[in-house]
Amino acid sequence: xxxxxxxxxxxxxxxxxxxxxxxxxxxxxxxxxxxxxxxxxxxxxxxxxxxxxxxxxxxxxxxxxxxxxxxxxxxxxxxxxxxxxxxxxxxxxxxxxxxxxxxxxxxxxxxxxxxxxxxxxxxxxxxxxxxxxxxxxxxxxxxxxxxxxxxxxxxxxxxxxxxxxxxxxxxxxxxxxxxxxxxxxxxxxxxxxxxxxxxxxxxxxxxxxxxxxxxxxxxxxxxxxxxxxxxxxxxxxxxxxxxxxxxxxxxxxxxxxxxxxxxxxxxxxxxxxxxxxxxxxxxxxxxxxxxxxxxxxxxxxxxxxxxxxxxxxxxxxxxxxxxxxxxxxxxxxxxxxxxxxxxxxxxxxxxxxxxxxxxxxxxxxxxxxxxxxxxxxxxxxxxxxxxxxxxxxxxxxxxxxxxxxxxxxxxxxxxxxxxxxxxxxxxxxxx
Amino acid sequence: xxxxxxxxxxxxxxxxxxxxxxxxxxxxxxxxxxxxxxxxxxxxxxxxxxxxxxxxxxxxxxxxxxxxxxxxxxxxxxxxxxxxx
Numbered sequence: 001x002x003x004x005x006x007x008x009x010x011x012x013x014x015x016x017x018x019x020x021x022x023x024x025x026x027x028x029x030x031x032x033x034x035x036x037x038x039x040x041x042x043x044x045x046x047x048x049x050x051x052x053x054x055x056x057x058x059x060x061x062x063x064x065x066x067x068x069x070x071x072x073x074x075x076x077x078x079x080x081x082x083x084x085x086x087x088x089x090x091x092x093x094x095x096x097x098x099x100x101x102x103x104x105x106x107x108x109x110x111x112x113x114x115x116x117x118x119x120x121x122x123x124x125x126x127x128x129x130x131x132x133x134x135x136x137x138x139x140x141x142x143x144x145x146x147x148x149x150x151x152x153x154x155x156x157x158x159x160x161x162x163x164x165x166x167x168x169x170x171x172x173x174x175x176x177x178x179x180x181x182x183x184x185x186x187x188x189x190x191x192x193x194x195x196x197x198x199x200x201x202x203x204x205x206x207x208x209x210x211x212x213x214x215x216x217x218x219x220x221x222x223x224x225x226x227x228x229x230x231x232x233x234x235x236x237x238x239x240x241x242x243x244x245x246x247x248x249x250x251x252x253x254x255x256x257x258x259x260x261x262x263x264x265x266x267x268x269x270x271x272x273x274x275x276x277x278x279x280x281x282x283x284x285x286x287x288x289x290x291x292x293x294x295x296x297x298x299x300x301x302x303x304x305x306x307x308x309x310x311x312x313x314x315x316x317x318x319x320x321x322x323x324x325x326x327x328x329x330x331x332x333x334x335x336x337x338x339x340x341x342x343x344x345x346x347x348x349x350x351x352x353x354x355x356x357x358x359x360x361x362x363x364x365x366x367x368x369x370x371x372x373x374x375x376x377x378x379x380x381x382x383x384x385x386x387x388x389x390x391x392x393x394x395x396x397x398x399x400x401x402x403x404x405x406x407x408x409x410x411x412x413x414x415x416x417x418x419x420x421x422x423x424x425x426x427x428x429x430x431x
Numbered sequence: 432x433x434x435x436x437x438x439x440x441x442x443x444x445x446x447x448x449x450x451x452x453x454x455x456x457x458x459x460x461x462x463x464x465x466x467x468x469x470x471x472x473x474x475x476x477x478x479x480x481x482x483x484x485x486x487x488x489x490x491x492x493x494x495x496x497x498x499x500x501x502x503x504x505x506x507x508x509x510x511x512x513x514x515x516x
Contacts, residue, residue: 033481035502040480046450071500092493109482121463121475131479135499136451137458221473222463351477351485354469378469379484379495384477406484406495 003029005306006086006099007066008074008254011039012054012292013284014105015061016299017306021103022064026307029067029097031074031088037061039107040127041292045134057296069095075403075411077102077258084279087403087411094411101279101306104255104267105299108285110245111387114349114357115342117217117226118244125245130156139165143239145226147171147214150247150333157206160243167206168237171228173213173246174333182332213339217242231338246335249387250286257400264288265390265397271316273302281306289330294322340392350385352378366395379406436505447503454479454486454499457509465498467513488512 007018010032022028030037036044042054050058061068069090076087086097110125117123124132126148133139144165146157149172157170172179215227215234227236250266260275261268266288273281283302284295297319301311343349345358353374360369366389369375376382376389382398389395403412435446438453440460447456454476457465464473465486476486479499486498489510498509 033500035500046448046455109480110478112477119468119472119474121473124476125478128477128479131499132455132458132476135479135502136448136455138455348468348472351468351474351483354472379487380482383482 001027001098002083003027003097003099005029005101005103005303006031006084006097007103007105007303008077008086009039009105009107009284010034010037010068010070011105011107011284011295012042012057013107013295013299013302014039014103015057015066016296017103017105017281017283017303018066019057019060019064020300020303021307022066024304024307024309027067028065029069029099030061031069031072031086031097033071033073035071037068037070040131043131043134046136048134053292053296073405073407074254075405075407077254079258079277079279082279089405089407089411092408092410094408102258102281103299103302103306104258104260104275104280104282104286105284105295105302106251106254106286108248108250108289109383111247111249112244112384113246113339113342113388113391114347114385115214115216115244116344116347117219117223119348119351120217120219120223121221122219122223122240123217123242123244126150126152126156126243127245127248129241129243130159133159133163139163139241142166142241143168143237144241144243145169145171145228145237145239146243147173147212147226147228148243148245148247149173149335150245151329152245152248154208156243161206165241168239169212169228170206170208171212171214172208172210172333173336173339174210175336176210178332178334179210182328213336214242214244215342217244246339247333248285248289250289251383252286252397253381253383253400253404255280255282255286256397257402257404262397265387272305272311273298274305288323288326290322290326291329294319294326297322335391340388343392349389350375350378350382352376352380352384355385360393362393366393366398369393369395370398381405436503438503438505438507438509440509441511449503451503452499453488453490453501453503453507453509454497456503457488457498457511462511465511 004026005028007014007030018030072090212230218225255267267282267286281302283298343357355373355375477483481500490496
């Protein structure tokens, strides 16, 4: 069966896109890596109920008739005539799906920056700790340091505190003035500030330090302590858990694989959420970090556009409003240059292949670094080290190779080869 | 409150709450290392959402499965990789 639309990603953007298209009568399949729709922000918890918006979106998805393929990774996607093919894998079982249009709603991941000790067990991302908490990890009685950047730090601290963790400090790298200016801008969004107040109230005894960032984590086979600085003095906290991440990065691998234009790390879309490749649409975080409200609006527009419908004007103006708010957020939490100089020669940069900072040479291109050291060539395919190396080395993201996720040979054997020439021998400096 | 199920971790039986991912089950059981890295470091989950592949374990004999993306099911056999425990 040929689908009218395949939506890749089951977060707020993907769910909304799929629902909107299916409600107009289209045959829609949504592919999601998660065990249940919701993505990261609406991830169902073992011990917590989902927010009302999430429950509404899930109910809408169910009644709209969208077919959902759970626990499924997309390993390849390509054009075949006027159709698209999507190769997927569900718990080791491969499957190919044919569709007239595609919506890429692949979400975002956290930006990690290498610092001494960041590979120790019990060092998590900030959203990472939240995801683990929701999936059943107990933080009861754990002494937790949260150090990073962005609006995620406080809500995560609050949910860990509710789970009986002891939050020692929340360190935001952005200077006080920026955070205050941002907080003031929230006055125009009363619900958000009400939420912020209730979050703050739930862990009032926790210090929130702005202009403070991580220097190193210490431990032998597991985390023992964390050192923070405000640029003048350092302080070391004995702790059991460190949550460290520096904002979000759009997941653009599939878009790049399909040849969609990407600028400043985000998929380029027009007013209808169409990418530069006709028939391929994108919405939510891949088009630029904007949060759940923007993702839902973009999803609605993309879902309608992908089956040839026009979105109502009210959605277009709502999208503009959310995009302006997102730009404000970006400025408030811009990363300070000190964060790009935390790694010493011994610090792992590529965790998959164990490539240390000292093994890299600034004069190389990212391709050369791959060839000489295997940087970014492990299972995560540069998803973790790629973003910091763009900041640290000015190495742009390298081309995406098939499979985009590790897959079993059985899933891949029936596939036509989509891999171009393995290396460009004309690249300067390649011996 | 949901019930519990039984899985086997490195051959030892472990009771875990229903709905828990393998990553959470192992962390709660005090498993400090999910795998050994290329140079022998102990590693455990980082991203919690299927991006980093640090939590990979062997599930029912199939290697390199992301523990954070799989919900524990009764009777599952989970083995940490590369002699990590």
